[in-house]
Amino acid sequence: MTDNQPEMPGLGRGMMAVAKRDLFLAWKRPGDVLNPLFFFAMVATLFPLAVGPSAEQLEFSGPGVLWVAALLAMLLSLNSLFVSDFEDGSLEQMLVSPVPLAALSLGKTIAHWLTSGLPLVIVAPILGMTFRMPASVMGVLMLTLLLGTISLSLLGSIGAALTVGLHRGTALLSLLILPLAMPLLIFGARTVSLAAAGDVVAGGLYFLAAYAVLIVSLAPFAIAAALRISNE
């Protein structure tokens, strides 16, 4: 080894570089960020139209509808997560980078969550209001969605990494991810319902937090393995 060997970038720096780049790309193409958000609002609008505007019904179904809508919106945004990188070859550059692929994948999912998960969390209370959710529940709604979308970002990234480069990726991704996302949906929606009923919500929140911790620690490795396999 000679002196002019370039210094290896640190884990955190590599991760942040990828995250920054993806955020910048999202800034340049705001449609990619806004579409899932509109989708979220649209799905949440469809339900009252379908089941009727009675206040009781809306109150009862609100948490579930918002959570299903958020789940679907996340899924929609995940489709394109690796596609452009795969097509323009930057994914291959990440594969050969000296920085571990798991760290780079985590960087990508951080950017993905900031651009598709966080907006949902912020918009959710507005939609919640249309479902007659009391103001006291908004905090719980946002917290469950915050924890839930983090997990969904990572979980979905595994699926997106497995299906990148496949023709039928879009439909396949939902089939792969939705069954795995069911615990999140159950705990997320039920916790909000419990909060609306004035019940204790700590258990559900703890579960969502524990799930998020588990998946933040494990998913990057699964994503990295999946990306390597998809690029073989």
Next chain:
Amino acid sequence: MWKFIHKLASPPHFYGLAAKIIPWFFLPGLILIFYGLYGGLLLAPPDYQQGDAFRIIYVHVPSAYLSLMAYSIMAISAGIGLIWRLKLAHAVAAAAAPIGAWFTFLALATGSIWGRPMWGTWWEWGDPRLTSELVMLFLYFGYMALRGAIDDTAKADRASAVLALVGAVNVPIIHFSVEWWSSLHQGPTLMKKGGPAMDAAMLYPLLAMILGFTLIFGALLLRRVRTEVLYRERRTRWVRHLVLSSAVEKK
């Protein structure tokens, strides 16, 4: 020990060995199932609460158990294939998935048939086991769909192995979350464990059925793995040799 494993993992050796083992799984399995059916459907007394409807457990319980067992086998062999790059392990995982999906379907169908007289409905979302079986079926479908979407066998093996492992981590979480979710809807369901202990006349046929189903599952799995191995190795010399010699025999 390692030598034995290496030998076992070599496709031609496995292909021959499996053919010899299959009858040893198949015949006892068949006998046990005949005994279980006879004992369960004719000898066992009707349940004091459920009447004759309980008899469906003789198919339902073994199927439900095998749906989980097949998933474990699939995930474990997928993991082995991924870590040690053992081709045979991938073949086992690929072969286990459709069988597991069928047993899951069988468990769902029998559970729903049982639910009709018991709950008065074909489908009860409040029952945690039925719901988590359904999620299980979706997991199998996802696995098979991913496998089907990738043309290259080696790539399909590895990609689906990652999925199977991710799924395996999630299966317990799904199971318990579904249980927690439905426990909020209603009290303990009829299927809750810890009810009155089973009478021996009911229990033994059930155990026989479980064991019999497992043996048949083993025979089916081995048979599928054989086919899978033959297909995967279709370009090798030993398969060509095998096919040619069997063609000569037929003449």
